[in-house]
Amino acid sequence: MAPAAPLGGDAVVPPVATPHEDVPPPQMRPPEIPPQILQTEPAAGRGRLALMIGGNRRWCTYPDDRVVRPPQPPGTFQRRTEVYTFGYQFSVAAVKRGQADEPVMLYTSPIYSTASWIAASKIGKGQKKAAPGRPAMAPEVDPTPKSKQKPTGPDTPVPMWHEQYRCVTMPERMDFDLDPGTYDVYMAFDVLSRDNSWVHRSVGYLTEIPIEAARRTRLDGMVNLAGGSERQVELLNSVIEPEAPASPAKPGP
Numbered sequence: 001m002a003p004a005a006p007l008g009g010d011a012v013v014p015p016v017a018t019p020h021e022d023v024p025p026p027q028m029r030p031p032e033i034p035p036q037i038l039q040t041e042p043a044a045g046r047g048r049l050a051l052m053i054g055g056n057r058r059w060c061t062y063p064d065d066r067v068v069r070p071p072q073p074p075g076t077f078q079r080r081t082e083v084y085t086f087g088y089q090f091s092v093a094a095v096k097r098g099q100a101d102e103p104v105m106l107y108t109s110p111i112y113s114t115a116s117w118i119a120a121s122k123i124g125k126g127q128k129k130a131a132p133g134r135p136a137m138a139p140e141v142d143p144t145p146k147s148k149q150k151p152t153g154p155d156t157p158v159p160m161w162h163e164q165y166r167c168v169t170m171p172e173r174m175d176f177d178l179d180p181g182t183y184d185v186y187m188a189f190d191v192l193s194r195d196n197s198w199v200h201r202s203v204g205y206l207t208e209i210p211i212e213a214a215r216r217t218r219l220d221g222m223v224n225l226a227g228g229s230e231r232q233v234e235l236l237n238s239v240i241e242p243e244a245p246a247s248p249a250k251p252g253p
Contacts, residue, residue, distance in 0.1 A: 047214065118160045184208070186205035219235060
């Protein structure tokens with residue numbers, strides 16, 4: 001706040017700051033998957049599934065995160081840093097017993113972009129990077145085999161990797177309300193390839209999870225980034241939590 005003008009004197013005019021002067025740029029932070037927390041009691045006629053996530057709750061992808069890589073001719077070496085992973089997404093789904101053809105999608109995260117196509121001449125020139133939640137789309141045709149590729153020119157699209165978005169942090173808990181019954185539940189991280197196709201990369205599932213009306217079922221899971229490139233995405237066990245004891249009746253007058 002500017003100081004008040006002294007009585008009977010000239011007003012004190014504070015210096016005018018230049019727009020954006022001394023304002024640091026926003027920090028690039030790894031993305032976080034938002035939690036889904038519902039009201040304490042489940043919706044009428046439904047049961048609560050509370051997914052509790054343990055481990056360090058970190059999951060990361062890599063420039064070449066393909067599940068299956070084509071075999072390489074003897075004596076050749078393929079760079080593991082070549083970009084094939086263009087994004088990823090987390091989801092949780094359930095299938096009710098007796099309704100296998102009607103899966104229920106419980107949660108779908110935003111799409112986090114990890115790469116985008118850019119002209120070869122612009123690589124390393126301080127270009128604006130893609131923001132998470134907006135997938136970078138590859139050309140409609142599959143990449144040309146290396147043996148048939150033409151020499152790269154300044155306008156040739158090449159993938160640019162966004163390192164700051166390759167890791168994501170999970171919440172500690174996510175809530176879902178379901179109709180009573182027995183369910184199989186899975187959670188998965190899917191990756192987007194350079195040809196715009198999605199594939200499961202890390203999957204955890206558990207079967208025979210009971211859901212009862214007005215009750216809460218605790219589902220324990222784990223998302224953990226271990227040493228090297230090892231990633232644990234697991235659903236471990238489930239249990240219907242005990243009902244809270246009823247409050248004792250107050251004695252009459």
